[in-house]
Amino acid sequence: MARYLVTGAAGFIGSQVTAELLARGDQVLGLDNLNDAYDPRLKEWRLARLTPHPAFTFRHMDISDADALASVVDQGPFEAVINLAARAGVRASVRSPELYVQTNLVGTLRLLELCRSHGIHKFVMASTSSLYGAHNRRPFAEDADISRPLSPYAATKGAAEMLCHSFHALHGLDVTILRYFTVYGPAGRPEMSIFRFVQWVEEGRPVVLYGDGDQERDFTFVDDVVRGTLAALVPLGFEVINLGSDRPVALRALLQAIERLAEKPAIIDQRPEAPGDVRATWADIRKAGRLLGWEPRVDLESGLRACLDWYRAERSWASTIPTLD
Secondary structure: OOEEEEEEOOHHHHHHHHHHHHHOEEEEEEOOOOOOOOOOOHHHHHHHHOOOOEEEEEEOOOOOHHHHOOOOOHHHOEEEEEEOOOOOOOHHHHHOOOHHHHHHHHHHHHHHHHHHHHHOOOOEEHHHHHHHHOOOOEEEOOOOOOOOOHHHHHHHHHEEEEHHHHHHHHHEEEEEEEEEEEEOOOOOOOOOOOHHHHHHHHOOOOEEEEEOOEEEEOEEEEEHHHHHHOOOEEEEEEEEEEOOOOOOOOOHHHHHHHHHOOOOOOOEEEOOOOOOOOOOEEEEHHHHHHHHHHOOOHHHHHHHHHHHHHHHHOHHOOOOOOOOO
């Protein structure tokens, strides 16, 4: 039985990574500051499904607080740190970039120092497809140029990646960075398009569509991302690996698929393209296959059906989750 430190344990991906670790018999210390970046009821719902497990311990903590973080070492030893805590989202980072620097950069530094000072040899970090910007050829390969981010969110994630490499080079820390591509699924983040579109279509509210709707995203189901994240716990030295579906879909086509599954029409509120958004993403996932033996398994229609089923089951409160910018 291994013991892991998982940050962002009440988050969308972090809670499901934690649940899978517990299901396979491991122990988890989960950290989360339960901030109000989006409605905390989602975080509370996810956390409520973890706390009854006897192998799970939760600490309400900000990873950028060095003193608080130092207090977790007596809960170890840890096989690895899985850093899934982040300020995520492009548009919000344009409004409040300092929050993104504090969590995504300073928080990562604190965790790397924790690994260095306490002999935790493996560090897995969530990064983002937003790093590829608008100038790289698709599909995006891990060795593409990431020096021209379009948002503070992407910039802070890129800086955190560089910090990780420096700790690998200086201290021999085994680091795997996973660049996630538009992760979706039940109880997902409410500022993401699929949560919004499902809620708006189901409730008959106007669907805010930024730009012409031809923007493409490589939507990746959360179960696939969880498998890839756990696969990345093996020793690899230093690697950056894409986790995506390798099947980009236009937002307008996505909305049409949700309309079809929900059997309801969308009322479209067309708006100008949002600043900082990349036009299209598409993951080259050959490296994930080669190093992790990983490939996506869940097709978009099955994933959307799972999102719709979850929403309908939790509609009494999920319908009141704020989803407008």
